[in-house]
Amino acid sequence: MKHLEKITFPADLRQLKTADLPQLAKEIRAFIIDIVAAKEGHLGASLGVVELTIALHYVYNTPIDKLIWDVGHQAYVHKILTGRKNLFETNRQMGGISGFPNRSESEYDDFGTGHSSTSISAILGMALASKIKGNNERQHIAVIGDASIASGMAFEGLNHAGVTDTNVLIILNDNAIGIDPSVGALKKYLTNVKKGTAKEENIFECLNFAYSGPIDGHDIPVLIAELERLKTVKGPKLLHIITTKGKGLLQAETDQVTYHAPGKFDKLTGDLIPKPTREGPPKYQDVFGYSIVELALNNKNIIGITPAMPTGSSLKYMMEQIPERAFDVGIAEQHAVTMAAGMAIEGLVPFCNIYSTFLQRAYDQVIHDVALQKLPVIFCLDRAGLVGQDGATHHGVYDIAYLRCIPNMIIFAPMNEVELRNIMFTAQLGLEGPIAIRYPRGRGVSLNWQQPFQKITIGTAVELQKGTKIAVLSLGHIGNSVSELLKDFDSSKKIGHYNIRFVKPLDEKMLEMILKEYEHIITIEDGSKIGGMGSAVLEFANRLGSNKKIKIFGIDDTFIEHGTVEELQAMCHIDVLSLKNYINELY
Numbered sequence: 001m002k003h004l005e006k007i008t009f010p011a012d013l014r015q016l017k018t019a020d021l022p023q024l025a026k027e028i029r030a031f032i033i034d035i036v037a038a039k040e041g042h043l044g045a046s047l048g049v050v051e052l053t054i055a056l057h058y059v060y061n062t063p064i065d066k067l068i069w070d071v072g073h074q075a076y077v078h079k080i081l082t083g084r085k086n087l088f089e090t091n092r093q094m095g096g097i098s099g100f101p102n103r104s105e106s107e108y109d110d111f112g113t114g115h116s117s118t119s120i121s122a123i124l125g126m127a128l129a130s131k132i133k134g135n136n137e138r139q140h141i142a143v144i145g146d147a148s149i150a151s152g153m154a155f156e157g158l159n160h161a162g163v164t165d166t167n168v169l170i171i172l173n174d175n176a177i178g179i180d181p182s183v184g185a186l187k188k189y190l191t192n193v194k195k196g197t198a199k200e201e202n203i204f205e206c207l208n209f210a211y212s213g214p215i216d217g218h219d220i221p222v223l224i225a226e227l228e229r230l231k232t233v234k235g236p237k238l239l240h241i242i243t244t245k246g247k248g249l250l251q252a253e254t255d256q257v258t259y260h261a262p263g264k265f266d267k268l269t270g271d272l273i274p275k276p277t278r279e280g281p282p283k284y285q286d287v288f289g290y291s292i293v294e295l296a297l298n299n300k301n302i303i304g305i306t307p308a309m310p311t312g313s314s315l316k317y318m319m320e321q322i323p324e325r326a327f328d329v330g331i332a333e334q335h336a337v338t339m340a341a342g343m344a345i346e347g348l349v350p351f352c353n354i355y356s357t358f359l360q361r362a363y364d365q366v367i368h369d370v371a372l373q374k375l376p377v378i379f380c381l382d383r384a385g386l387v388g389q390d391g392a393t394h395h396g397v398y399d400i401a402y403l404r405c406i407p408n409m410i411i412f413a414p415m416n417e418v419e420l421r422n423i424m425f426t427a428q429l430g431l432e433g434p435i436a437i438r439y440p441r442g443r444g445v446s447l448n449w450q451q452p453f454q455k456i457t458i459g460t461a462v463e464l465q466k467g468t469k470i471a472v473l474s475l476g477h478i479g480n481s482v483s484e485l486l487k488d489f490d491s492s493k494k495i496g497h498y499n500i501r502f503v504k505p506l507d508e509k510m511l512e513m514i515l516k517e518y519e520h521i522i523t524i525e526d527g528s529k530i531g532g533m534g535s536a537v538l539e540f541a542n543r544l545g546s547n548k549k550i551k552i553f554g555i556d557d558t559f560i561e562h563g564t565v566e567e568l569q570a571m572c573h574i575d576v577l578s579l580k581n582y583i584n585e586l587y
């Protein structure tokens with residue numbers, strides 16, 4: 001690490017000779033591989049931009065010049081070169097640095113990212129601000145991937161930037177893959193550009209950008225020369241670079257999907273380190289993936305839709321088996337929702353699988369295109385609740401609050417795999433409006449999950465244990481921890497446990513009984529307290545004129561950073577211990 005050890009900030013990097021930079025690139029790759037192999041995180045994207053990041057900080061006067069990393073999962077090199085080399089081993093851990101650029105972490109992180117396709121709008125905002133303030137010297141750069149630039153929001157930014165005379169440089173980092181292979185007509189176009197077979201007019205030139213490339217994004221001298229040239233070109237510019245995701249680690253280059261975020265691996269061989277084998281329950285994702293195939297084989301109207309997450313959501317099983325009815329639409333959550341609306345109008349049964357956090361981007365489409373028109377779109381909200389190391393940008397903790405206020409919307413959270421399957425079965429039988437089914441990242445609880453489908457009556461909760469004094473009302477998977485905890489309490493049957501499962505419509509009959517019969521009511525959920533299930537229960541109790549004390553366990557009015565799910569649950573006091581302590585006070 002003869003060069004890297006001398007670098008703390010970009011000013012140190014700028015002391016190196018250009019000829020030393022390829023060696024520095026090697027050292028940075030080894031450094032990232034060494035740490036990510038043990039600590040986990042996003043790998044392939046950062047390995048692909050080592051040379052680009054070095055060149056950018058070498059040529060530009062960061063942090064005076066502004067630099068935004070779209071999505072931000074590829075910013076590890078940037079972090080290492082901007083004062084966080086010694087903190088890098090804390091990446092994504094509780095109390096450690098974030099896996100994404102974060103303005104509160106460094107003056108070099110010009111914009112917080114995590115959700116894709118925001119970089120062009122953000123950098124344009126900064127470039128326009130420079131103009132308005134009369135600063136004509138500052139440079140403004142956004143780096144965006146080939147999958148992220150295909151999103152609607154990126155196009156909105158390009159469309160505007162093209163008619164400004166701002167000093168913006170968009171670097172299109174084209175590695176021909178997102179998490180899964182990139183899709184769509186733009187991907188085909190970019191492939192043609194690289195092969196030299198594209199139609200004569202260049203799409204970016206047509207949008208009024210000075211286009212250059214494609215150039216080799218791993219050739220540092222070429223990159224530096226082009227960036228130096230572009231510094232002198234006025235107006236909006238787009239530089240198209242070609243890189244290899246996972247560059248420098250054979251397995252990561254070969255199996256780019258797995259090595260996007262591979263978990264632990266052997267830093268020398270690159271081989272994945274298998275998780276300790278434990279015959280365990282399946283992941284909710286796989287239950288979704290297998291069940292939609294099972295249902296779709298019987299119901300020819302079923303469609304599967306994912307915006308760019310076929311592997312993460314397990315919709316890939318349907319894409320493999322029934323490709324004509326399963327669509328990866330790219331990073332296009334808004335389009336996914338409205339396309340599902342169109343299909344529902346035609347009598348199809350669309351299952352639109354979107355991570356809870358990413359559905360935030362399609363909020364208006366959920367209201368205006370789906371709910372207002374009472375269309376039976378089935379939203380499967382994956383990664384609901386606290387997701388762990390991805391942190392504040394990715395926790396799926398707002399969905400209940402933002403969906404509950406929408407008329408016509410049914411909201412369901414399965415407590416286990418069987419409930420997930422049964423609600424999917426129920427939903428495809430036909431509903432009069434949309435339903436959102438929210439479930440967490442990771443494993444469920446049932447080994448015997450592949451049971452025959454059974455219809456669930458909409459708006460019914462389940463009494464899991466009858467009690468006399470304290471009622472615990474849980475929503476979704478967290479209810480399993482409650483069940484476990486209640487085994488610790490004596491058999492006097494003071495505590496009742498209810499699986500609420502439908503946040504909307506609530507099981508009012510059951511709630512009325514609970515409010516009447518119990519002295520204390522506790523609600524627990526892995527979502528925001530404001531507007532969540534507990535709130536719904538409080539509102540109902542108020543309508544009923546009940547004066548029972550209702551204690552809400554949920555996530556406070558603050559953003560939750562990164563850590564393991566267990567650490568974060570404890571921090572948010574929605575863990576077993578916090579609940580136990582509270583029950584002990586009442587007992």
Ligand SMILES: Cc1ncc(C[n+]2csc(CCOP(=O)(O)OP(=O)(O)O)c2C)c(N)n1
Nearest residue numbers: 045114115116145146147148177178179308
């Ligand atoms: C709005 C949104 N949808 C989905 C994702 C999940 N996601 C993270 S990275 C990624 C692929 C990005 O691909 P690309 O822009 O080509 O960058 P690369 O990983 O190839 O560097 C996706 C779909 C996200 N972060 N934000």
Ligand SMILES: CC(=O)[C@@H](O)[C@H](O)COP(=O)(O)O
Nearest residue numbers: 071073114261312383390441
């Ligand atoms: C950067 C990004 O948004 C994705 O890579 C995300 O981290 C995937 O999350 P899962 O690992 O839960 O699929």
Ligand SMILES: [Mg+2]
Nearest residue numbers: 145146177178
């Ligand atoms: Mg890409």
